[in-house]
Structures are given as structure tokens and as C-alpha cells.
Amino acid sequence: MPKDHGIGASQKRREDVRFLTGAGQYTDDINVHGQAYVCFLRSDVAHGRINKVDTAEAEAMPGVVRIFTGADFEGVGGLPCGWQVTDRFGQPMKEPAHPVLARGKVRHVGDPIAAVVADSLEEARNAAEAIVLDIEELPAAVNMKAALEAGAPRVHDDLSDNLCYDWGFVEDNRDAVDAAIKAAAHVTTLELVNQRLVANPMEPRVAVGDFNRATGDSTLYTTSQNPHVIRLLMGAFVLGIPEHKLRVVAPDVGGGFGSKIFHYAEEAFCTFAAKAINRPVKWTSSRAEAFLSDAQGRDHVTKIELALDKDNNFTAIRTSTLANMGAYLSTFASSVPTWLHGTLMAGNYKTPLIYVNVKAVFTNTVPVDAYRGAGRPEATFQLERVIDKAARELGVDPIALRRQNFITQFPYATPVAVEYDTGNYVATMDRLEEIADLSGFAARRKASEAKGMLRGLGVNCYIEACGIAPSNLVGQLGARAGLYDAATVRVNATGSISVMVGAHSHGQGHETVFPQVIAEMLGIDESMVEIVHGDSSKIPFGMGTYGSRSLAVCGSAMVRATEKIINKSKKIAAHMMEAAEADIELKDGKFSVAGTDKSVAWGDVTLAAYVPHNYPLEDIEPGLEETAFYDPSNFTYPSGAYACEVEVDPGTGKVTIEKFAAVDDFGNVVNPMIVEGQVHGGIGQGIGQALLENCVYDENGQLLSASFMDYAMPRASDVPFYQVDHSCATPCTHNPLGVKGCGEAGAIGSPPSVVNAVIDALQSGGHNVTHIDMPVSPHRVWQAMNG
Template sequence: MPKDSGIGASSKRREDVRFLTGAGNYTDDINVHGQAYVFFLRSDIAHGRLKSVDTSAAEGMPGVVKVFTGKDFEGVGGMPCGWEVTDKHGAPMQEPPHPILAQGKVRHVGDPIAAVVADSLEQARDAAEAIDVDIEELTAVIDMKAAAQDGSTLVHDDLKNNICYDWQLGETDDAKVDEVFANAAHVTTLDLVNNRLVANPMEPRVAVGEYKRGTDEYTLYTTSQNPHVIRLLMCAFVLGLPEHKVRVVAPDVGGGFGTKIFHYAEEAFCTFAAKACNRPVKWTSSRTEAFMSDAHGRDHVSKIELALDAENNFVGLRTNTYANLGAYLSTFSSSVPTWLHGTLMAGNYKTPVIQVNVKAMFTNTVPVDAYRGAGRPEATFQLERVVDKAARELGVDPIALRRQNFVTQFPYDTPVALTYDTGDYNGTMDKLEAAADLAGFAARRAQSEANGKLRGLGINCYIEACGIAPSNIVGMLGARAGLYDAATVRVNATGSISVMVGAHSHGQGHETAFPQVVADMIGIDESMVEIVHGDTSKIPFGMGTYGSRSLAVCGSAMVKATEKVIEKAKRIAAHLLEASEADIELKDGQFSVAGTDKSVAWGDVTLTAYVPHNYPLEVEPGLEETAFYDPANFTFPAGAYACEVEVDPETGQVSVEKFTAADDFGNIINPMIVDGQVHGGIGQGIGQALLENCAYDENGQLLSASYMDYAMPRADDVPFYGVDHSSQTPCTHNPLGVKGCGEAGAIGSPPAVVNAVLDALNSGGKAVDHIDMPVSPSRVWAAMNG
């Protein structure tokens, strides 16, 4: 029987009531008395030298408060990168400056040149049009491989070339890798592109900066997944402000998907300008502006080679990837193609020799950083495409080939730096085969063929590393931050609880799921527990929400803090019950003495903590505890996905007819929310596979600059999804045994879709090896007729 409350219950989301009635409080809903508006004048050319920026005409325009250019920020820090990658020769990555407003050069379409603050947005925009900018246009560096050549135009004049780093993971001895491939019975090779994407949370970014002269205090309201990280980066590296004078608030945030992790120039600008103008300053991104200023995702070009022995065992894997970082290093961009990508190349398989090579490139495009999955979808796509191709080349069943090579013994040390603590890949595949009714596929294919359509089945397995991770390890790998999280459990006198958490909820349902844990531990009603998040003035220093980490890391901190609270409450209860602390049990909100009928209620104990008349003298009054939790390892969610598509052979149109996901997320707190997370990830993965394509022309003009050309998945592009998460191997090292579920769908679905399309085409007699994403009708038709 499903539970109706606590851990494991599909509690309805309490936050929904405000969202469903128009009572949410998103950043753009916040208007501060006296606020002015900023409009950023952005470069419309991809690469150029700024010869002059004349703002004199603009300054006198109606309503203009102040006009800023790069010169106004010469003494101010630039946007920092939070992860230093060391290249394969031991050198640190090349790290160019990233000014708030362009200085010397513009490096991508959308690079901000000037900012006008005015009484109204339209006035600011009018004035921006009066700014006279003289730019000497330079050759745009767009193609990654060309950018790596000696003699290529430099994106950053002070760097030695356009290569941020040339990085390697796994086997360092090239000769050994060569030998494995030379001795292999079969080698499958694949060149592929992981298409550039735009995260596109439905809420565009917004920042409102406020400064109070009387107290010298700043407040920044911003659309962020991690307000404390923004405060730290902005204060310590950009503006040089003391953190205790700066409050960062991320209120209701309308989706993030990674792109709202990063500290953006507009946030620092609004904070800076609020003081410089002595007025609150508000910026609301238009969607068009978002396409050229939100960090993009993916954009890898890879060659992957898989070596198999005569029994079809995987014996070696080698990858060579070019990763586009765009014009500047975004906050975590350097970590994505390396530690979030190379480390996942083992996948679910016990391949003994793996070598991963990554060249990260600067180009004249929008910076690229983490987008849902961040590196792990890129790894999974390469691996699962090459495994599928190998199965086709060898004429073996793609599921059998995968099963044969699965890791089955845990813990398992991969050749690429990870230790998988637990998993059951065969068990999860069993769940998939049943849930997806793979036995019925042949009949469904026959039906499709009778209707003139080709039908294909695509299988995919994935593993991801979530809940990033022990701070000491990530520190060695180059992270410039700790990756713990924090929670404060504040019990009020009458027994209700406020939990202040470092994680941020922007769709994940923390306000509902987190209380389920605390309430379950104490045995009180969920409604007694409330989550507070998103405001640095209220919450302890936590690292926010990304990388499917909220429950595994922040949830663990919350459990630890709750345990401390319970422990202290037991001491108080023992005093009230005149018993030994060791004999006190807590169940259903009642403290009782073991083996007796003596008990005292939760509320009586909490009241005693704050009205300590009859109270143990050695115990401090009050009931509030904080815990910081630094995980011992990543968590390793894994799964197996099946996609069935129909292809219209006349037009190349692909339709997803059936999609089934079997995931192992370990223990689950709220199954309804977990299902929803998987659905959303699959929707985005189908989008990447079939529709979404962020494209530049050779001059660096963004071709997909609005929803007119960037194809977002719509309701009629996707089917109902089947989701099974009954395969559960709990995480071995966090107190809840949870692994994280936010990114799985986006990681696991693109290869399944593409594998399905290729299966369909091959079933129709078209020997097509590969089609790059998005697998658009045009590309399918070209492949069929190529």
C-alpha cells in the first residue's frame, strides 16, 4: 500500500496553491519603490575590436539616469570561473578575463557593450540606440576544430591559442591503448555531434539591485538556483563587497535546468549600479536577449572508438572530443567537459581500458556551461551510440550486448576515476523489458508497417554521478568551492518547525518533499514543517541546487540537523519523564520510556525547550540545530530506457510513439515528484534528440535566436511516458539512501531516441549508421536518400 504521508508518500505539493492562483512571487513580480530600468546595448557582431563607445548623446536623452561602459568597470573584477582544470601536461587552463561590460573587444553576439539606466525601459532603450559604437570587425572564430589550428584568429589576444585546455583522463599510455585496439577482434568507430542547446527555463532571467545608503547594505533579487553562491562570487571576486552587507534573494524561480546556477554580469551590474545611481535598478531579460546571454549547453564534437574481443566483451574505449566553451569561461563551464563528462565514459560497463581526450575551445559564441545533465548526457550519448552501432555491426541483440558487459560487482572502481558504490543494472534492465513490453514490439512494428510507417526500438543505459561530492576530492580536481550543503532545523515553541536549507527549489518540490523527511523522523504531521530557502539572510551557507544534489546532499544535512534536534529533545523528555535518556523512544510524535506507558508529547517537549522552568540545568534552552553535510562520494543513479518511434518514409518525420524509463534512484521520498522529474527530463531529451538546435552561421550570427527558429518540444511532440523506479539499490553512503533524479531523463533519453530512429531506418532497408541530433525530418530524409 502506498503511504499517505512521510517518506515514500506522494504528498501533493503545497507550493502549487500559490502557483495555481497567480500568487507566486517571481523576481519580475518584485518592484522596488523608485526603481530604474537598465537596457544593455549588446553587440550584434560576433568578434570585433571596440574603437570607441560614445555615450554623450545618450546621456542627455529623456529619463536617462546614467550610462555605463566597460570603462566604468576597469577597477572592478570580472566574472569568475569556479573550477580550474589542469591540462594533461600539468599546466593550468588558460583563463581569460570576463568583464561585466566589454573592454577592448566584443567576443560574441550579445556581448554587452554599454548599459543605460533610465526611468523607464523604453527610455533606456531609446538612449541605447543613441550610443555611437565604432567596432572594427574581426574574423569570427566559430568552428571548434578550425579554432584549434595554429594561426587561427584568437578570441582572446593575450592567450597563446584558443585552446582553454587539452585534458586527458584514464589510461595515459597511448601505446597501451593502441595495443588494445590493434589486438581487438572488432572496433566500432563513430563521429558525432552533441548539439548545442539553450536551456530555456520558461522564466527569463531577472535581476533587481537595491542599495541602502543609510546602512550601506545591498539587496539583489535574482533568478538563481543558488543565492549563496552568487553572493560569494559577486562579493569576493567581482565587486569586492563584504558578504554581511549583501543579501541575495532568489524567490520563486521559474525553472533553471543549470542555466541559473551561474553568476551573470547582469546580476553584478544591477548591484553595482544601484549604488552608483542611488536608485534600485531592475533588469528583465526578454526571450530574445536570453538566447544571446544565458549560458548555452552541450556543443561537443566527438570521435569515439570501442574495441571488442572475439566474445564481444568491451576491451577498450577511446574518445577524442572538442568541447565548445564559447567566448568566456562561465562559472562552472570548465568542469563540464572534464570531470562531469570524462568520468562517466565507463557507463554501466566493465571496459578495462579507457582513454578520454578533451580539447576545450574558445569561440565567438555565447559561453557554454552546465545544462541539465551537464557532461553526463554528452558521455552517455557517445557511449550508447557506439555500443548500439557495435551491436548492429556484429549482428547481436543490443540488450544482450549491454548485459554481457554490465558491471555486476560493487563497489566498482572505473578506469576513469569513479567508484560506483551500488547498482543492479541487470535488475533495472529486467524492469525495463517488462515495463516497456518489449515482447510486444514485433506486433507493434507490424502494425506501423501496415500503416506505411517504419517503426524502430531504441535502447539506452545510463549511469550518472550526482550529489557532487566530497569537497576534498573536488578540491583536488580543481573546484574552487566546497560542495557540501547545510540545513538549520528551527523548532518553534509550539512544535512547528522551520527548516532553513541551502538547496533552492525552482520546480523540484522541496517545499513538499523535504518536510516529508523531517515529519517522518519525528512522527508529526507534514504540515507542521516548513522549508525556508532562497534568501541568504535567512538560510545557512549552502551551495544550492544543481547536479541532482538537493536531497542527497542538502537533504542529508537536514537529516543530520534533525537527528541533533531529536537527540536534544530526548534529553529534555528524559528530564520530564524522570527517566534515563537511553530509555527514551520517539514514535509518532510521542517520547516514551521504553517498556512503560509513560510518555510526553512532542509539543510539550518543544514548549519546555523554550519555557525551561522544569528543565535539565546542563542543557541549553531552545531547540535549533544546524548541520553541514559533505558527502563521502558521488551517488550513482542508473537506468535503462526504451524508445519506440515511427518514421514517415515519405517525409522523414519522426514521432515518438512510446517511451519507457526504468530508473534506479535508490530510496524515494515522494514518488509523484520523482515521476515528474523523470517526465521533464525525458521531454527535454526528446527535444534535444529531435527538435532543438542552437546554430550559428560562419559569421557568428545566431540563427536560432527566438522560438521562431529554436524548436521547443510541445505537448504534441511527445507521448505519455512510462516510468518505473521499482529497481532500488539505496545509496550506501548518505543517510536517506537517495541518489538524485533530476537529470536522469535528460541523460537517458537522447540516445534511446536516436537509436530508435536508426533501428527504424535499418528495418526499412536503409543502412544508415548515424544521424546527428536534432534528428529533424530534413536530416532523416537526407540520410534515407543519401
């Protein structure tokens, strides 16, 4: 009988009632009395010198309150980057200024030049069209390789070139890796593109700035995954507003996928402008603007070499990657291709020597930053594709080659700076072979061939580093913030509980899952527990939600705070029952004295804490509220094995996914239904990347895939029914819940198996195809089949 309560219960998501009945309170639902509306005038060229922005005519138009340009932000800080990467030579990365509104130059299509604030949005748009721009268009740096060549157009005039950094990891291994590759019995080389993606959360970004003239307080309502991070970055680095005068609220947020982690110009603008005009200012992104202003994802060009000895043991991996930063450094852009990518290159395999080189490049394109998986999908894709290619070159079974090289002893220190605490890759692969019915594949291939279709099977493993992150470690690596999290458990007088958490839920289901943990710990019903998140004035200083960290880091803080609650309430119960504290047991919401029939209910104890008429005031304070900050001692390392079966139509090149099986080791699972949903969503996004999505600029830096008419999002008909399994669990050893994180796994683990399956299908049809870059579109498959 499955559990219906506490940890392990597949409880339905309580937040879905309001989301599905239209009662959610999103940022665009917030309207502050007297608000004005902003329309940003954005660059329509990728690179240009701003000679003049003439707002005279526009300012005289109906409804216009004020028009801002870059000049209004003289003396205001630029948008900061939160992670300083040090290059191979010990030098800090280049960090160009990132103004709120463009000054001097525009650097990508969509770069904001001016902002019109008006009584209505239509009036703001009308006036924006009346602004006269004199912009001298300059040649654009778009292609990364060309952008690094001598004489390429420079995105930032004050930098010597477009190279942000040249990073080597582990630099000390460089020569040894070169030697190992030279000495190898076999080296498999693969050059590939991990294409640029647009995150496209269902809810576009919104910002509402409000300034209270009476108190001098500023409030920003924004679509953010981490309101405290925005408050810190915007308050301290951009606008100079101390924390106690700045409140950041991220209410219901309709999906983020990473793109709502970052601090954006529009947030700073609305906060700044509200004070400047003494009136609330609202901005709601259109979908078209989102394509031009939300940070985009991936965009790596990589060469990977895998060296093997004569017995097919992996001996070394060497990679060389160009990583696109876009026109400016977004908040965590610099960390994605380095510390979130290089550290993952060992994968599930005991390869003794690894060297990763990454050159980060500025181009005249929208900034690139973390997108679901952030660096880890890029690492996994390279590794799992090159292993597949090696297996084909060597004529060995790709699963056997993986098994032979699996890490089997834990903890395992990789040559790329991280130590895996647990995992069982053999059991995970065993389970995959079973649930995906790999033994039945040959028969299924035959059936497909009888219909004139090519059928292929692709398998891959993945490892990821989640639960971001141990602060002392990431501090050494260049992070400019701690990455702990925090929770305050406030037990109310009658026993209900409000939990204020630093994590932010924008689709993850925290409001359901976190109460399950507390219910399990206290033996009370989940309905007595409510999660409060998203408002910096209500929650402790936590770092938000990304990197599959919420339960592993913030959940751990909540456990620690709840433990403090239990300790204190046991003291109170001991006093009430005139017993020794050590003899008090808490079970099913009742405190009892061991070995007696004496007991007091949870609510009696909580009431005593707040109505302390009979209370040990000499020993403990009244009240029942505890806060804990939790800083993890290591990352968590979810892992898995995925299998995909495709059919390829040889006439058109169209790929259809027929079967998809995912076995994930997430450690302990609090709500299996939600975990399954996270895996479904992740695989859907991974299939989107593998088959459909592609963010494409032309040579002038114009975005060709600038709407859903040209940017292909996956739809229900593009994905199969998934088989999802998380029975092979090896609990995390270093957090109190033994959880690892599940939010990104599907997006990390699925693209290689899809592409491996397509290659397998084409080879079965006699086509000598060894690689196709994503998205594996019908056109590309047809081209590959036809040489």
C-alpha cells in the first residue's frame, strides 16, 4: 500500500488548484495604484554606434511621463556578474560594463536604448516609435570562431579582443593528458555543436517597481527564481539601495528553467524609474521581447577526444570548447561552461586523466547563461556521444563499453575536482535494460523495417552535480556569493506552522513537498503546514531555486530548523508532564513520557509556548520559531541511464520517438509523483533540444528564429509515453534527507540517447553517418543520409 502521508507519498500538488483555476497571483496580476507603463525601445541592429537619441518629439506625445536614455544612468552601476573565472594564466576574466540602458554602442538586437514611461502601454509604444535614432551600424561579431580572429569587430571597444577567458581545467593535467592521448591504442574524436536555445517559460518576464515616498522604501515585484539574489545584486551593485530599504517580491512564477535566475536591466530600470518619477512603473515582456532579451542557453562548439587502451579502458579525455557569452556577461554566464561543465567531464566513468579547455567569447548576440542543466547537459552530451562513437569504431557494444568503464567504488574522487559520494551505475543500467526491454529491440526493429522505417536504439548514462553548492568550495572557484540556503519554521500558537524558505517554487511543487517533510518529522498532517516563499521581507536570506538545489539545500535547512523546534518543544513537554527531557518521545503529533501513559498533544505544547502560564520561563524563552542556515558539505550527484528508440522515415528524414525509458538515482524521494513529473518535463525539454529547438542568428546578428513560427518548441505529439523508474536509489550521504535533486536530470540525460538512437537507425539502414548536430531535424537527417 503506497504511503499517503509524509515522505514517500505521491500527494497531489496543492498549488495546482490555484494555478489550474486561474487564481494564481503572477507578477502581471499585480497592479499598483497609479502605475505607469514602460516600453523599451530596443536596438534593431546587432552592433552600432549611437550617435544620437532624439526624444524631443516623443516627449511631447500624449500620456508620456518621462523618457529615459543611457545618459540618465550615468553614475548608476552596471549589471554585475556573480562569478569571476580565472583563466589558464592566472588572470581574471574580462568583465565589460553592462549598462541598464545602452550607452555609446548597441551590442545585440534587443539591447535597450531608451525607455518610455507613459500613462498607458499604448501611449508608451506610440512615443517609442517617435524616438529618432541615429545609429551607425557596425559589422557584427556573430560566429564565435570568426569573433576570435584578428581584426574581428570588437563587441566592447575597451577590451583588446572578444575573448572573455581561456580556461584550462585541470591545467596541471594538460601535459599528462596530451601524453596519454599520444600513447593511446585508440582515440575517438568528435566535433559537435551544442546549439543555442531559448528558455521560453510559459510566463514572460514582468517587473513592477514601486517607491514609497513616505518611507523611502523601494519594492520590486519581479518574475524571479531568487528574490534575495536580485535584492542583493540590484541593491548593492546597481542602484545603491541598502537591503532594509529594498523589498523584492517574486510571487507565483510561471516557469523559469534558469532564465529567471539572473538580474535583468528591466528590473533595475523599473525600480529606478519608480523613484525618479515618484510613481509605480510596470513592464510586461511580450513574447517577441522575450526572444530578444531573456538570457539564452547552451551555445557551445566542442571538440572532444576519448583515448582508450588496447583493452578498451578509458585512459584520457581532452576537450576544447568555444562558449558563447553573447554581448554582455549575464549573472552566472561565466560559471556555466567552466565550473558547471568541466567538473562533470568524468561522467560515470573512471577515466584517470581529463583536460578541459574553454574559450568564452563575446559576440553581438543576446547574452547566454544557465538553462536547465547549465553546463551539465553540454558535458554529458559530448561524453555520451563520443563513447557511442568509440564503441562503433571499435565494434563493441556501447552498453558493454560503458559498463566496463563504470565507477564502481564510492566515494570516488574524479580527476576534475569533485568527489561522488554515492551511486550504483551497474544496478541503474541493469534496471534500464529490464524496463526498456532491450532484449526485445531486435524484434521491434524488424517490425519497423517491415513498414519501411529505420529503427534505432540509443543509450546513455549521466551524472550531474546538484544541490548547489558548498560555499567554501565555490568561493575558491570564483563565486561571489555563498550558496547556502535558509528556512524559518514558525510554529503558531494553535500548532499550525508557517515555513519561510529561501527556495522559490516556480513549478517545482515546494508548497506540497516541503510540508510532507515536516509532517513526517512531527507526525502531524500536511494541511497544518504552509510554505511562504518569494518575498524578501518575509523570508530569511536564502539563495533561491536553480541547480536542483531546493530540497537538498533549503530542505536541509528546514530539517535543521525543525529539529530545533522538536528539541525546544520536548523541553516544554517535559516541563508540562514533569518528566525528564530525555524521556520525551514525539510520535504521531503527540509527546509522551517513555514507559508511561502520560502524554500531551502537539497543540497543547505549542499553545504553552505562546501562552506561557505554566512554562519554564527561567530555562527557555516563550515562542516556538527557529531558523537554520544550511551550507552543504558537497554537491549531490544524481545519476541515471536512459534509453531511447526512434523510427526514422528514410523518405523524409523525420525522426519519431517510439520509446523512452529513464532510470534515475535521485537518492531518497519525498513525492514520487512530482519527481516523475520533473523527469517528464526534463525529458520533454531534452527531446526539444535533440529534435526541434534551434536559436539561429544570421551573419549580421539578426535573430532568424525570433518567434514560435520559426523556433520549434516540443509539443505533446513530439514525445512518447515515458517509462520512468527511480528504484535504484543510493541516498546522498551528506544531507539529512538523503536527497539528491531531480529538476534537471531529464534535460541532461535525454539528448545523447536521442541522437545515439538516430545514428543507430541510420547505420542500420546502411548509411555511414557518425554524427548529426542537434536539432536532428528532418532536413539534417536527409542531408546526412545523402552525404
